[in-house]
Amino acid sequence: MPEFDPLNEKLKKQYEEKLLYASHRERRTVDAVWKSLVLFERFTNRLPFTTLTTEQAAGFRQWLAKQETEKCEPLSLATMRSHLANVREFFLWLRLHPTVGRKVNGPAIEYFHLSRNEDRAARASKPRQAPTVEQMRLAIEGMPHGTDIEKRDRALMAFAAMTAMRDAALISLRIDDVDVAARTVWQNPKHVKTKFGKGILTAWVPLAPEFEEIVVEWVGYLRGSLGYGG
Known part of the structure; x- marks a missing residue:
């Protein structure tokens, strides 16, 4: 198997x-797309993307069904659906490429795609x-809650319970985003x-x-004793 195809890399x-x-996709999204394309290249032994056939596209789905995760478990339908969608979107873009687009097999x-039943199953979410x-x-x-770190952790838990914020949003908040008087928090996308x-x-x-009480006390401590916020 060749290490890489120069045109594919380009x-x-x-x-x-x-x-x-x-x-304007996030880096982690782009990394996931790159991983899907690398998997497809692995399946085709790094054949040029311009040699796409219906057999390759259909075979890739079957090949994914036989792959395993790092925990030696079969790939979930949701993961397979994501990989197929990433590769499909790439080839749709490639079909319009100014220099190689005409070489891409559009119908392939x-x-x-997964089957309709598989696609429905992949999109189904288990109630939490x-x-x-x-x-x-x-x-x-x-x-x-004896130390500052312990007080912070307890306040975060209480705040998460009251706001149901996503963890990534919660840990990226700034003290000025919290309005204690109005009992609100502004999740500033900046x-x-x-x-x-x-x-x-x-x-x-x-x-x-x-x-x-826990949250108000912690915010007051940050602003009053530690001098955080405007």
Whole structure:
């Protein structure tokens, strides 16, 4: 098997730049696309992308079904669907490429799909069991809070319970985003890692008075004793 195909590498790099700078995709999304393309090259023994056939596209789906994760488990349908979609979108872009697009087998691109039943199963999500307010209260009450770090961790847990914020957004908040008086938090997309980069004004849900007390006390400590915030 050749280590790489020079034209493939050039095309992958062009597509990467298109995703990053024209489509404004996040780096982690682009990395996932790159991984899918590398898998496809592995399947074809790094044949040039311009040699795409319906047999390759259909065979790739079957090949993915036989692959395993790092934990030696079969790939999930959701993972297979993601890889197929990434490769399909790449070839749709390649079909319009000014120099090699005419060489790409357009009809073969549609073979990068799961079956309808598999696709429905891949998109189905298992209901998650959320903790009850009492369970959250017991967990937060049981957290140590002697040191500043322990107080911070307890306040984060209480704040997460009241706002249901995503963890990535929660840890990227700034103290000025929190309005204690209004009992709200402004998820500013300029620095908060919100989903799709949206600005979100979130009200605190008054689940338990002690949750609010913990958060208010911690914010007051940060602003008063440690001098954080404007």
